[in-house]
Amino acid sequence: MKIKDVAKLIEESDSIVIFSHAYPDGDAYGSQIGLRETLKATYPNKKVFAVGSGLKNFYNLIGEMDIVDDETIKNSLTLLVDANEFNRFEDPRVTTGKNKILIDHHIQNNYDGFAVRIVNEKACSTCEIVCDLCRKLNLRFTPIAANALFLGLLTDSGRFQFAKDYASMFSTASFLIEQGAEPAELYKILNVVKEKDLLIRSFIFSKLIRYPEGLLFVYFSNDDIKRLEISSTNKAANFVNMIGNIENYPIWMIAAEDEEGNVKFEFRSNKYPVQPIALKYGGGGHEMAAGLTIKNCKKSQIDAVIADYLELLRGKK
Template structure:
């Protein structure tokens, strides 16, 4: 078993042949739960469904569950998530995908597993969020589904239409339709292979990026309210504001990129109030400033250039976040 040292501040990236350990864990488990993070996005949901379909295709005698809320708009086109009430006994194996540690998993059933493994592309866990189980992490991958695709190919898993559609969804969303930093030649090779196997990119994009009139109006409101501080665009949205547009928190909280081009600057921050009074904070950079440093300083995590923080309602220090983002740019220029 591999154990993550608490002192290690950078990710271990196991060579591909060490994936044997993860495959062995999947092979011997009879019941498997596949878990993702809170507020699942396309890469999280796509990784869960894609891996589930592949495991069932290779091991038809196993019981495999994709657990959490997923992305309801894709239920009819790709697959629904599994009902947690159907699981009565502890699962032999919990597989984390697109999530860094157990405490960030959405489903509470994560605590009802006999063992764990992980596939991920987020930066290494800070102290208190270690993952002392076998895992494969490569923070240079644009999407977790890209890692899972390579794993499936390496070990001869069948990739049916549901699987390739789910994996393509993760690839196209986490890459920002193949334009974000980290999109590579291999990313396009994987996308091409998935399309050849049956993924429908037009249909997937149509579902994923469909916007209601309420969404369009809210994004226009966001742009009108965004402010500039130094070289950082920022926006603070409270619960009453997004509710006035009839948008749920789950949708409104995903719109950080709406303020990306409001001002000619290189970083942007989106503060949005959650129903419990805390604020979700999304940090982004479009000029290679490693915003992960600010996130980790303030108890968050994520990727080098796209990270997040949670501000408790008793410590809503918005100015401090913006100040640190501006200082980050000074130090890294």
Template sequence: MNKIAEKTLKSKKILICMHVDPDGDTIGSACGLASALKKLKKDVELYSSSKIPDIYKFLNYAEKVKHKIEKTKKYDALVALDCADSKRIPDFEQLKKQCKIIINVDHHIDNSLFGDINFVKNISSTGEIVYELIKMLKVEINKDIATALFSAIITDTGNFRYSNTSAKVFKIASDLVEKGANPHFISTNIYESKTMAEINILATALNKIKIVFNGKVAYSALTKKEIDKAKAIEENMSSIADFVRTLKGVEIAAFLRETNDGKIKINLRSKNRNVRIIAKELGGGGHTKSAGVIINCSLNKAINTLLKTIKNKWKQL
């Protein structure tokens, strides 16, 4: 049996940790694993330093996520899900002292292997790895587990559209649907629960798209004023960069906006180029087709820096 499954089975009190600004993959993986460990009678707690976006509240355990862990608490194991680096868990150094063993489960190619045990594979999603792990633990997948893992997988495959969507991903999806995951119900919650603020900010962003580099790069940049006018908050803007990428011929898409603390957040998306190189160059990270960075300058300066970096690195992307 795999070492990680063995260690998990030996642990009694387990803390499952998500990354900062949690997305569907880290949340779905955490909720799915929590449901599975509960079936093994484990004492499980879920932790996220940031708020869980409303669209994931339908998942079992999502409402039970803790945002603060008392410093006196002790755990047999900390399971980090979907975290390329321990820095993705802001309180990691403190939590590490409270947990006997760190288990690192992730699918990012550049994972820093910060765990005592690392279960890192370069596949579609952490959800797909947790699916494997649950099989290793010999837990029968029920509707709650299936729903959570399905949510994790669709988040990181762009609902079966990205190049990490393998035949195996579809095989797993088929199994999860057989075990009770309802694709329509899940995708309605995740993709069809938009607020008018989300629609308004998307319309604003679409009206401001600029196309450069002979149609190969497109971006939209919004000021704090424009965001406030649409009454939009950060989680309303998570899919705008994906939308910019849907333009024909566009190979790299970017969405930039002023944050509440005066910095510039940039989401990068690509069809076939490696935008992780761009993000890394600017001090950020992520996947080859989806990466991001926050930089400290004006919006116009950020646009210029981004375009210059894309131009300089183009041949390597």
């Protein structure tokens, strides 16, 4: 019985450290803070830490991340949220913790090394799984925990647009509001558009390549990224949503090159699974929203990825 195993591991641990993936999003940060705050509220004598960079825009509303030394991590129960491969985690010390509990909603490989796996590929966000787990463990919710978990629901569902199980998503949302989540406050922060993003938007639409098969593509060279003052290739690739849902283009993608010539890709579709092709080149993600990094990427490799998506689209016509 998984819940009993988790309860026992938590009871036995004086110190707990929560990790999530590099380039944290609302679901990663929200899951970490949601777990930290419910655990702290329930067990005031335990030390509970969330490590990584979190989302700075939300620090005032939801809370900051913790600095934790190596020794503490070695002696702590380790909770891993919103990713399932050690190399995807932001803090490499994730491998050094004592017992590891995985809480995730991504498509699973058979990655080893976890004491317990709490996985639901149908959950729209890891925050939903965390919320469910906290309820089963009878943990105490606080308004901050509720806001943190609500943030993950909001961002991973594209503001409640995409879910495999809408009933479960909305019932979790309703529960979190009863626990003190304030959607209006979260939207206020999420909706801010930075001034420099205006330049990026105009760049993206001016560089848009349209393939008649139904693919849209934008490429950021490293020069473009520097000139537009984008902080990372991940940030650049995540602008992929800006070219989504355009009539006659069921697949859209962005590729962004870093200083070493590595290229980060993001793929999206509103009609066809994009994950298998990402997987073929060593990437991963969700069925309709996947990502990939090709180290030392040559132009021919970018062309090959594009050719695969065009072939997929031709096969569907």
